[in-house]
Amino acid sequence: MTTSKVFNDPIHGTVELHPLLVKIIDTPQFQRLRYIKQLGGVYFVYPGASHNRFEHSIGVAHLAGELVTALRTRQPELNIDDRDVLCVQIAGLCHDLGHGPFSHMFGTFIHKARPEKNDWEHEDASIEMFNYIVEHHLLEEEDEEMKLRPIDLTFIREMIKGWSPEDRLPGDTLPEGRPDKLFLYEVVANKRNGIDVDKFDYLARDAHHLGIINNFDHHRFIKFARVCEVDGQKQICTRDKEVNNLYELFHLRYTLHRKAYQHSVSNIIESLITEAFVKADEHIQIQGSGGKMFTLSEAIDDMEAYTKLTDHVYEEILDSSKPELTEAKNILxxxxxxxxxxxxxxxxxxxEFQRRWVKELAGCQKDGLKAEDFEVDIIKFNYGMKNKNPIDKMRFYNKRTPEVADKLPDDQKSDFHPTRFSEQLIxxxxxxxxxxxxxxxxxxxxNCKKQWPNPQETE
Known part of the structure; x- marks a missing residue:
């Protein structure tokens, strides 16, 4: 059997991964992530933001294993076995396989280029890419320790997509993969409150490369994580004293959105790249399965073609001498x-402020200014659950009764914590x-600002 491998990571230090994870990492579909920027257009503003989806995915797999192993050691009655740990790690490793060039920006491009795909998400492509890896690289495996059962494959796909009991509609069934261990679905993509190892890694990694201070300690969360029964369901909970640490998590998320993810320059650059991709869409041809050719936006329909699609398409357009790509090239x-x-x-x-702004810009025809030369963008910030507080979805236990978890009592809530959890900018x-x-x-x-009321006065 192939031995495990050790990776040296700037965020987590020495990371050792199971041979099956290494086998997935060694596929062209995973190696492709080396060439997809984690933060897309942010790199044009922050020179340090050169990290890619490749190292982030390895980091998530590592943290997934750390959290599940900690729960297993602390609570043997949960019956977490080796295969559970392995599947959760694989889900962490493969959760971002479906990202396209410049990460989240590519989703915006798909929605514009193919309106019929307006519900497309990178998780959908991650599952398709994982299926491709299984079919072409894993099915021939004969070693039982390295072989994934059909129920394991289902479990991994469900974790990549994410599941929450709050999303269930009347008549919906429980997930098929591990219906008796629903708390495992909260490790990689926690749809209940957004507190998961994916967020732990990308916030720490992004803050490190951007040079922004990170005050959230994911080691403490893993240290105090326990599975408790809440309203008849087992879910991952933490100590009551850890509430301040969790607020640091979501405050860091807000800070990174404010300073980097929604930076005014990186946003407009991603908008230009998106526009260029739309113009170039039908003129980019990528060979997929059976020799069939796919356009830039059609590549998501064929994983062999999608494997070839990375950030390099930016240079392909920029350096092209094809007349049909001239318009897209000039945008870049x-x-x-x-x-x-x-x-x-x-x-x-x-x-009120938005109405005034749009009205003024629409009537702007003086001093050589024209309305079409202005572009208005609405920017939204929140703690990950629109205007709701994600901490309210977390359950806490205390050291005297670690088997019982509930909402944090009001007398333990700090007055220094935020009371609003979303805002919008124009x-x-x-x-x-x-x-x-x-x-x-x-x-x-x-001049417009001097004439308009302070936005605070209109609330």
Whole structure:
């Protein structure tokens, strides 16, 4: 049997993975993740954001194993076996196989290029890519320790997609993979409250590469995690004293969105790349199974073609001499020449404020300014559950009764914690980049701001 392998990771240190995980890592479908930026267009703003989906996926697999093993050791009555641990690790390893070029940006491109696919998510492609790996690289395995049973494959697919009892409709059945161990579905993609090892890794990894301080300690969460029965269902809970650590988790998420993920420059750059991909879509041909050719947006329908699709398509368009790609190429040249639209400013969004802004821009026809040269973007920030507090979905136990978990009592809630969990900004860009026009646009916006009420007064 192939031995396990050791990886040296900047976030988790020495990481040792099971031979079956190593076999998956060694496939072209997983190696492809080396060439897909974790943060997409953020790299154009933060030079350190050069990390890829490859190392993130290995990190999630490692943390998945750490959490499940800790639960198994702490609570042997849960009957977590070796195969459970292995399946959870594989789900962590494969959960991002379906990301396309520039990660989440590619989903936006698919929705624009193929409106009939407006419900497409990268998790769907992750499952398809995992199926491809199983069919082409794992089915011939004869070693019983390395062979996944059909029920295991179902379990892994269910964990990649994510499951929550709150999503169940009347008549829905429980997941097939591990219906007697539903708490395992909360490890990789926790649909109940968003507290999972995927988030633990990407927040720590992104903060590290962006140079942003991370005050959340995932080691403490793993240390105090227990499975308790809540309303007749077993779920992963933590100590009551760990509530402040969890608030640090979601505050870090907000901070990264505010400073990086929704940065005004990276957002407009991703918008330009998306526009270029739409223009280039039908002119990019990728060979898939059976020699069939697929366009950029059609590649998600064939995993052999999708395996060949990475961030390199950006350079393919930019360096192309094909006349039919000229329009897309010129859009990308704006990024290379740093001639992307300028952000004129942003303000907290209220309905009244939005109406005034849109009305002013629509009527902008003076001093050489035109309404079509402005672009309005609505930016949303939250703690991961829209306007709800995800901590309210977590259950806590205390050291005297570790088998009982409930909501955190009001007398244990700090007054320093936030009371609102979502906000929206309206952001305005100006498409022309010559200094004279930009100065006029800035002046116009400043005059508008002086005439408009403070957004706080309209609430």
């Amino acid at each position: 040249k704006k990024i290379v020449d740093r001639k992307q639209p300028r952000c004129l400013g942003e303000r907290k969004l209220t309905e 952001r305005v860009y100006y498409k022309k980049t010559d200094e004279a026009s930009v100065k006029k646009a800035y002046k116009f916006m400043e």
